[in-house]
């Protein structure tokens with residue numbers, strides 16, 4: 001049995017075909033332009049296969065509420081050509097097969113949970129700190145979604161006492177994303193994160209905010225492991241700084257695994273999302 | 288078919304018998320003393336019935352991890368007679384039937400979700416702000432638990448700029464519980480909350496902290512509705528203050544239902560917990 005998978009990112013699309021063991025067999029990748037152009041390439045790829053299901057992890061926000069009138073749509077994205085695009089609807093019109101539909105970060109969370117750094121665990125999380133902050137939770141092997149998909153990057157954090165930056169989030173200013181995502185470094189220091197010395201105190205601020213978020217996710221979700229990825233995690237020593245902040249902030253209130261087992265780097269390079277989309281496709285066959 | 292239910296609180300136990308429609312048929316209640324004494328009364332009540340299952344919502348912390356060596360135990364509670372007590376084990380020894388085992392607040396969350404103020408919804412939350420702060424989440428009709436049960440009251444919050452109180456949580460000082468639960472009022476003003484004027488600014492502080500927590504739960508869990516109970520919610524005007532804070536803090540970032548439908552008071556008086564335990568019993572039969 002073959003299944004299809006799409007990782008729809010803001011800059012590129014990855015389409016793949018996998019099997020029921022969640023193995024990736026073949027893939028293509030092309031830039032994200034307009035729905036008309038990009039979907040033509042999506043269809044050209046999948047038309048070649050006999051698929052049992054397709055899993056889609058899309059940039060967002062997207063509508064994941066099955067009883068909503070705009071279920072399957074891309075919502076208010078800054079990529080205007082895609083705003084209000086009925087992504088899932090167009091896929092379903094072309095292929096009348098079961099489809100899984102979630103965000104790109106949720107797909108990556110599922111990939112890391114099932115086959116990556118959190119393999120074998122049922123309750124896990126994945127967070128990426130890059131251009132923005134996104135996170136997904138896997139609860140009992142399934143993606144966590146309520147009335148919509150989580151937006152965990154917009155958790156409100158306590159400002160660090162020595163950090164005078166006000167944050168770049170247009171909604172909240174100093175939420176986690178506003179204070180810890182890549183653009184906050186530029187916002188504070190006028191240069192990109194990769195050009196800032198790893199010993200600069202700004203990384204202590206960033207680690208403090210991420211530590212707070214991990215404390216929140218821990219007391220609310222009680223995951224078995226949290227996988228941390230994204231550009232900001234490339235700063236040398238960042239994971240260690242975060243472990244220290246998290247441990248101090250949690251203050252042993254709830255038991256968690258040893259911090260080196262609890263807070264880990266991704267097991268996949270860039271393949272977490274597309275692998276998660278394959279898993280999602282297989283899960284939607286089973287339903 | 289009959290099922291049993293226990294709401295084990297720190298000051299009193301409620302035991303009940305219900306049917307497969309989750310209707311409460313008969314109940315007794317007695318003070319929580321020692322496991323020896325109290326469990327004798329529990330057994331005396333349940334021995335009279337032929338039960339298909341029992342659901343237990345217990346004060347905690349408790350061990351809810353099925354593969355743990357101390358699964359079913361009460362853990363490090365300040366009620367010393369109950370510390371390390373094998374509650375579920377003793378129940379199973381007496382009655383060899385399926386049992387559901389969770390915290391008292393999770394049981395209340397399930398009760399409110401299935402039959403109370405969040406009836407008909409699949410993804411809901413219940414939070415109680417009383418002597419402490421506890422909260423439970425229902426995801427797709429089931430209680431959310433990972434490696435342990437949530438401890439959502441220990442979310443870290445931003446101090447209000449005019450609030451100089453340091454918080455009473457022995458672990459975190461100024462976490463949500465430390466800043467917003469009943470004892471924080473005493474800690475600030477030297478008298479109980481019910482003796483403080485409802486227009487005192489302390490209630491604005493409390494509403495600010497609860498509003499932050501609701502923002503966090505919203506972006507992480509995306510519930511359809513949040514039910515708020517506990518002694519502190521009895522302050523006149525408190526729910527309205529919280530709605531205002533929450534709305535300001537969320538800043539329309541994610542869509543939520545109209546705030547009057549989203550943040551609501553409990554549908555049950557004191558029966559949410561015992562009703563939730565009956566539902567849990569019925570869920571454990573189905574498994």
Ligand SMILES: Nc1ncnc2c1ncn2[C@@H]1O[C@H](COP(=O)(O)OP(=O)(O)O)[C@@H](O)[C@H]1O
Pocket residue numbers: 128129130131132181182183185192193194195229230231232234235
């Ligand atoms: N080596 C690095 N050190 C610090 N910051 C980095 C580094 N590499 C990338 N970043 C930051 O990460 C962001 C890009 O994150 P990334 O996860 O690669 O992409 P995206 O979030 O767009 O998918 C940029 O804002 C950049 O500032």
Ligand SMILES: Nc1ncnc2c1ncn2[C@@H]1O[C@H](COP(=O)(O)OP(=O)(O)O)[C@@H](O)[C@H]1O
Pocket residue numbers: 415416417418419468469470472479480481482516517518519521522
């Ligand atoms: N009318 C009230 N106004 C303000 N605070 C109150 C009121 N009633 C109770 N409280 C506070 O609520 C706490 C008790 O909470 P409650 O939910 O009744 O019990 P518990 O949390 O112990 O189950 C006390 O700390 C008390 O200060």
Ligand SMILES: [Zn+2]
Pocket residue numbers: 153154155169170171172173175176177178540
């Ligand atoms: Zn924000």
Ligand SMILES: [Zn+2]
Pocket residue numbers: 253440441442456457458459460462463464465
């Ligand atoms: Zn605390």
